[in-house]
Amino acid sequence: MKELLKGENILIKNAIDTLIHIQIKWKCQHDIDVSMFLLENEKIRNNQDFIYFNNNYTKAIKLSVQKNMADISIDISSLHSAITKLPIIITINDEHHLDTLEFLEITFNEEIVYGLETLHNEKAIILAQLYKRRDQWKYKIPARGFNSGLEKIATDFGLDLDSLSQEEKQKTFKKSPKDVIEEHTLYIKNGLKSLKPYIDTAVKEKYNESDTRMILDKIFMDVLGYNINELKTEQKIQGRRADYILSVNDTNYIVVEAKKAGMALREKQVFQATSYGAYSGIKWALLTNLTQWQLYYINSGDKIEPELVFCIDLDNLQKEELEMFFKISKKGILRKGLLEKIREKNRALSQANIISTLLTDNVLDKIRTTINKDSSYKVSNDEVQHILESFLNI
DSSP states (O other): EOOOOOOEEOOOTTGGGGHHHHHHHHSSOOOOEEEEEETTTTSSSSGEEEEETTTOOSSSSSEETTEEEEEEEEEESSSSSTEEEEEEEEEEOTTTOGGSSSHHHHEETTTTEEEEEOOOOOOOEEEEEEETTTTTEEOOOOOOEEEEEEHHHHHHHOOOOGGGGHHHHHHHHHHHHHHHHHHHHHHHHHHHHHHHHHHHHHTTTTTOHHHHHHHHIIIIIIOOOOGGGGEEEEEEEEEEEEEEEEEEEEEEEOOOOOEOTTTOOOOOHHHHHHHHHHHHOEEEEEOOOOOOEEEEEESSSSSEEEEEEEEEEEGGGOOOHHHHHHSHHHHHSSSHHHHHHHHHHHHSSSSHHHHHHHHHHHHHHHHHHHHHOOOOOOOOOOHHHHHHEEEEEE
């Protein structure tokens, strides 16, 4: 495989008859996007010549962006004859810079590769470019950085911002949190699906804890996105041993107790998982046997009181459970407050909270008033409370 240098170009032989495939891979703790422009005389002809996540398919080009990877297919023969340049842009979302990229590599037709050099404060780069000169198509690596982000590049290339509503601008230049979560949740779904046969085999053959953890390692790293240095194993806490601690940016977030594949999860194991967290100041504990995943919030005062936040069964995985998996992934952990919101929702809708709310004076007053409007018998709050308590078996 030939390695291309920055600024170097190559001639694409028989470009009209060749389907070009470009693959970009990266590693970054923040969201990366890939886009393209179809240029005539350095400008797009209309807004449809801007190829990005909400406009990712034309007759000539197909752009597919997944977690840590993008695939671009280009059929030169289907391009409009006026198109002479196709720059490929890499951008980072939110208020981050591309110096947080740990790795980036672009491959052309599985034959030519370029590994990106160190970046600094850039928010966008023109990583690669196809261009036509004297009726011949060439491929080049400009690797030219910009501090201004995608919107400025798009404007310079002729994108008509005045024709876009504010909502369309938001959709064009920044994915909504919902879009980002759905994208990563789909990645998790596909990752778990690919590992499910190995999990089933582990349960059937009763893998020991060591072999079980080999599969867990792949789930944590390949599916949930943790780096190997963020997956701390065999950690000692106050004389106790934690199987894993999930850590991001040098902060410990979740302590993990891993049991043999398919082993029944019991109350004793819940105590083990949560006690590790209580002694270390970690607020979240995860208990798993590969097929079942239980997350607990650790109330640590005079007494350790584990509070079940969610339970996932891989044999009956629904959309809601996949969203829970996203919340314990690295991307989910970096979105502050997601786990806390689940806990607060559970507490708000808990049976105890609903019952106590129903028996407050304000609620009893409203029920009594509503009944007395349509009845000649005037009930009291005590009578209403007595009936409610009988309904609720308390």
